[in-house]
Amino acid sequence: MAHLLPLRVFLSSQTQETPSKPLKLSKRSNNYKTSISTAKKGLLSPSHKMHKLNLEVSPHRAVSAVRLMRIEFGGAFADLLNEKGKGSGDNEMGYVERTLGFRTRDLDDRDLRLVTDIVGGTIRWRRYLDHLIGSLCHDENMFRSMEPLLLQILRIGFYEIVKLNMPPYAVVDENVKLAKVALRPGAGNMVNGILRKLVLVKENNSLPLPKLEGDSRAQARALATLYSHPVWMVRRWTKYLGQEEAIQLMMWNNSDPSFSLRANTANGITRDDLVMQLNSLKVPHEISLHLDDFVRVKIGLQNVIRAGLLKGLCSVQDESAGLVVSVVDPQPGEDIIDCCAAPGGKTLYMASRLRGKGKVHAIDINKGRLRILKETAKLQKVDGVVDTIHADLRTLAENSPMKSGKVLLDAPCSGLGVLSKRADLRWNRRLEDMEQLKNLQDELLDAAST
Numbered sequence: 262m263a264h265l266l267p268l269r270v271f272l273s274s275q276t277q278e279t280p281s282k283p284l285k286l287s288k289r290s291n292n293y294k295t296s297i298s299t300a301k302k303g304l305l306s307p308s309h310k311m312h313k314l315n316l317e318v319s320p321h322r323a324v325s326a327v328r329l330m331r332i333e334f335g336g337a338f339a340d341l342l343n344e345k346g347k348g349s350g351d352n353e354m355g356y357v358e359r360t361l362g363f364r365t366r367d368l369d370d371r372d373l374r375l376v377t378d379i380v381g382g383t384i385r386w387r388r389y390l391d392h393l394i395g396s397l398c399h400d401e402n403m404f405r406s407m408e409p410l411l412l413q414i415l416r417i418g419f420y421e422i423v424k425l426n427m428p429p430y431a432v433v434d435e436n437v438k439l440a441k442v443a444l445r446p447g448a449g450n451m452v453n454g455i456l457r458k459l460v461l462v463k464e465n466n467s468l469p470l471p472k473l474e475g476d477s478r479a480q481a482r483a484l485a486t487l488y489s490h491p492v493w494m495v496r497r498w499t500k501y502l503g504q505e506e507a508i509q510l511m512m513w514n515n516s517d518p519s520f521s522l523r524a525n526t527a528n529g530i531t532r533d534d535l536v537m538q539l540n541s542l543k544v545p546h547e548i549s550l551h552l553d554d555f556v557r558v559k560i561g562l563q564n565v566i567r568a569g570l571l572k573g574l575c576s577v578q579d580e581s582a583g584l585v586v587s588v589v590d591p592q593p594g595e596d597i598i599d600c601c602a603a604p605g606g607k608t609l610y611m612a613s614r615l616r617g618k619g620k621v622h623a624i625d626i627n628k629g630r631l632r633i634l635k636e637t638a639k640l641q642k643v644d645g646v647v648d649t650i651h652a653d654l655r656t657l658a659e660n661s662p663m664k665s666g667k668v669l670l671d672a673p674c675s676g677l678g679v680l681s682k683r684a685d686l687r688w689n690r691r692l693e694d695m696e697q698l699k700n701l702q703d704e705l706l707d708a709a710s711t
């Protein structure tokens with residue numbers, strides 16, 4: 262019966278989180294390797310390297326510096342969700358120990374919040390911070406040849422002073438201490454010199470920032486530094502939106518993201534149950550104005566993860582993704598095709614709305630992501646109504662076309678709409694990728710409507 266219904270294709274450009282990648286230190290950067298081994302050489306001998314505890318260095322700065330290294334050179338993701346909550350525990354301290362040569366005391370909730378703020382902010386503001394650091398170095402070569410860990414420590418210090426407005430001399434002291442212990446005394450002296458220069462120019466209100474002047478290229482370069490985005494994005498947005506709106510957009514991308522949680526009704530959890538849990542965890546939240554099962558959370562996601570709420574009780578899902586599902590409006594008994602389904606955010610929400618009757622056929626080309634979808638479907642108790650199909654949609658549509666009254670196509674997208682959530686994404690996208698993506702989206706749309 263379903264194939265007799267008029268075909269409806271829902272196209273969504275919502276970006277989803279991608280699964281966490283393993284750390285690949287050796288291939289991505291020789292510099293990183295060098296700096297790690299330098300740290301180890303000075304500080305560790307194999308016999309005591311696993312238990313050296315340093316109580317003087319501020320733990321959240323040490324963890325932030327290492328997390329920044331992993332994000333820039335190790336293929337790790339910047340956002341909490343892709344760390345799957347492991348970022349707060351032993352795992353993270355293991356990375357700290359291997360990179361810096363010592364452990365710090367365990368992080369408490371406040372430390373964890375600071376790590377999230379510092380890491381997210383430092384990545385977002387990287388271009389701006391590097392401009393300031395470069396301007397305050399003796400010469401360009403000093404900046405260009407700076408070892409990666411030293412640069413991360415300086416970025417943290419600059420971010421804390423310029424963007425978080427933290428008490429400057431405490432910031433200087435703490436970051437100098439970190440550079441001395443994690444690298445060597447000379448590195449601490451360098452951090453001291455450059456941070457003190459920064460404090461001075463900030464106090465005199467004379468931060469060396471570019472002026473918005475000259476032709477459109479020069480202005481784009483200045484805006485790219487002032488609002489910390491790649492030049493090609495600034496040029497693109499200025500062209501399509503005008504300068505004022507492009508600036509608004511960049512300011513939004515630089516703001517702290519908020520998240521939404523969806524109560525997993527298929528597991529018998531209501532939004533009221535979820536609210537009770539959030540209250541008991543003291544996580545501030547607001548009820549969604551648009552969707553019955555959703556709750557908004559600005560801070561405290563780390564607590565939600567640590568309390569295990571994501572293990573079946575609720576999922577992190579943007580309201581925009583929820584609204585796409587509302588447009589599809591899944592009804593019990595329906596057969597729905599989700600053409601680019603993994604890791605499954607929309608599939609699983611649609612499945613929960615089938616109330617045990619019907620099927621979501623979840624197609625995806627990526628086996629690993631599809632496996633995550635399958636596992637999460639089990640966790641959320643909707644696996645009975647989810648059928649996974651590992652295939653390239655284009656080949657599938659040609660060789661064994663499927664029919665359904667409702668077809669959702671959530672094609673791969675640039676992710677430029679979620680830059681506030683994915684702090685590192687702006688630095689990983691290239692203009693050339695956009696053209697390729699557009700062609701792929703065209704082909705997928707054709708295949709989905711076959």
Ligand SMILES: C[S@@+](CC[C@H](N)C(=O)[O-])C[C@H]1O[C@@H](n2cnc3c(N)ncnc32)[C@H](O)[C@@H]1O
Pocket residue numbers: 275276277582600601602603604605606607608624625626627630652653654655671672673674705
């Ligand atoms: C934006 S994500 C989908 C997110 C998903 N709808 C959700 O809500 O979690 C795009 C997905 O398209 C998949 N994809 C890319 N090319 C494909 C193709 N030719 N056939 C099927 N899936 C494809 C990717 O593997 C990726 O998982």
